[in-house]
Amino acid sequence: MDLGISGRRALICASSKGLGLACATALAQEGCLVTINGRDETRLKAAAQTIKDATGVLPEMIVADLNNADDRTRLLAICDNIDILVNNNGGPPPSPFLSTTPADWQAALESNLLVAVQFMQAVLPGMQSRKFGRIVNITSAMVKTPHPMMTLSTAPRAGLTAITKAVSRDVAADNVTINNMLPERLNTDRQKYMVAKMAGEQNKSEEVVRAQVTQNIPAKRFGDPDEFGATCAFLCSDKAGFITGQNVQLDGGAYTGIV
Secondary structure, eight states, rough: OOSSSOOEEEEEHHHSSSHHHHHHHHHHHTTEEEEEEEEHHHHHHHHHHHHHHHHSSOOOOOOOOOHHHHHHHHHHHHHOOSEEEOOOOOOOOOOOOGGHHHHHHHHHHIIIIHHHHHHHHHHHHHHHHOOOOEEEEEEGGGTTTTOOGGHHHHHHHHHHHHHHHHHHHGGGGTTEEEEEEEEEEESSHHHHHHHHHHHHHHOOHHHHHHHHHHHHHHTTHHHHOHHHHHHHHHSSGGGGTTOOOEEEESSSOOOOOOO
C-alpha cells in the first residue's frame, strides 16, 4: 500500500532508540524526509546509520535533550515546515505515590505533557495552512489502566490525552489529525529495564520473569518495535485522514476493557 506521504517532512522526537527509532525508520521507508533527535550523539549517529541501511537515505540529526529548554529551541526552529510530528520522550521510573516529591511531579509534567504541548503548538499553524498534518503522541497503556507505581507517568500522559482529544476536533477540517499510541510490553530497552527491576525485587532470573510476564499477555510474547513503527506510519499516512482523537493500544490484547 502506498501511504501517500513520500516527501513529507517528519520530526520524530527521542528517536535514537526504541519506539522512536522504529517510528522514524518506518516513516523513512515510506519516503518521508526524516529528522531524528536524541541526547547522545554517538547513539544518534548509530540510529541514523540504521535508517540509512534500511532506506539508503541518511536522516537529518539534531542532538538535543527534550527536557532542556535551550536544546528544544533548536528543534522548534524547524517546526514551521513539519508535516508529521511524533511526540516521544522518556518516562519517569516507577515510584510509590507517597514517595513522590513536588520536584518529581514538576519534572514529569515537563517531560511528558508540556514538551509535547509545546511542539504541537509549534507545528499546528503550518499544518493547518498547508491542509495536511499528522501528529502522533507516544503515551502509555497506563493512561487507560493506571498502576499505583506509575502515577508520575500516568497523570501527565492522561492530561496530554485530554488535550489531544480537544484539539483534534478543532483542526480536523484542515486535514490535520492527532492521535495517541499506547504501548505496553514491547521489546525495548524500557521493557528490559522493567524486567530486570522485577527480577531483582522477586529474586528471580530475568528469563523466569520474562516468561511470567509474557504468559499474562494474550499474544504470549512481547511486541516488536517494528510493529509499532508500522502502525505509526499508517496513522501518519494520507490514508488515515479520517482517524483522529483516538488512542491506539499496542499491547497484544492485554487490555481487558471495551473502550
